[in-house]
Amino acid sequence: MLDPVDVDIADADFLSDRGEDLHTDDDSDSDIDNYCHQFTCKNRLFGRQKPLHLVLGRGRCADIILWRNKEKSACILAGATVIWLLFEKIDYHLLTFVCHFLLLVLVPLFLWFSVASFTHISPPEVPEIIIPRDLFVAIALQMRIEYIGALRILGDASFGTDTKKFFKVIVALWGLSVLGSWFNFLTLFYLATVIVMVVPVLYEKYEDTVDTFAEKALVELKIQYKLLNENVLQKIPKAIMSYKNKKQH
Known part of the structure; x- marks a missing residue:
């Protein structure tokens, strides 16, 4: 049966009624695509036919953006808010922040290791961080795809082959230039983070x-x-x- 996490709230009731008719041997994307094309009859935003969770990648990022994992989502939003307040409102500088953070970490650890020899409290073990090489390869490949896609869009717009795309690019660039004149980069990045963490989950809730x-x-x-x-x-x-x-x- 399809996981209710992978479907829109608007389709959850429909799936619950057809629960026994949707058995499958594996939870593959092809089966989900067949379901979406066969049963999703409503007109979705931008012609979307897949559920929102699948459009966002159906992974950890999608779970965080749609608040499936409320703890991680709240931590990311709270962390972005704290960073924005520190650097934008309190006028904290990046180098000062990094140095103060390292001081708050290193001084207690030094005292803990120094006192551990006189007490029965064992010092904490330094965790070994292993970052898989495939992660960087996947990120580089995705950035390459996005870069080529952006160049293709700019090429189609500038060479006059697609008038509609040209006006879309002009409007998008003009809008970004206006936003850049209103906010600095940190505030704009924080606003983008808030929008990403708030708008999709609200859209999923009030989708119809x-x-x-x-x-x-x-x-x-x-x-x-x-x-x-x-x-x-x-x-x-x-x-x-x-x-x-x-x-x-």
Whole structure:
């Protein structure tokens, strides 16, 4: 049976009604895809057909973002908030923070090891940290994929092969430039962390309502873009050609 963690809240009741009909030998992605394509009939945001947990990777990151593991999610959000308050509001500097942190760790450890020879309290063992090499390879490969994807999008936008993508890139860059003028990098990074930790879980909770409003908004945007394309964009090449003809004559 499919794990209820892997499905949207909106589909949980449906799965519970069909529980005995969804037995499978393994929990493979192909079986889940078949379920999504066969039974998910609602219009999801951005044409999404898979449950949100699967879209986010169906791993530890997805569990943290959707607050499946509340302790880790709360620790990440609280840690980001503390770091932002220290460096942004209290004006702590990074080097000072690192030195103070090491002092708070090293001084108690030194005293503990020094006193341990006179008491029966054994000092703590220094843990051995082993980082798998495959982790760095996976991160490097993912960064390479994202880098190539970004270059492909910029290439399609700048070479004039896709007008719609060009305007999307222009709007995105303009929005980022406006945000960069409002906030510094640390505040922007903290806001992005808060959005990532809050928006997906709220969307999952109120998914049907958000999808309904988003569908209406996308329809309206398509209508406005069609009007813009007919009244402005399609007339630009004609205006350029007429200007060139007048200049030649």
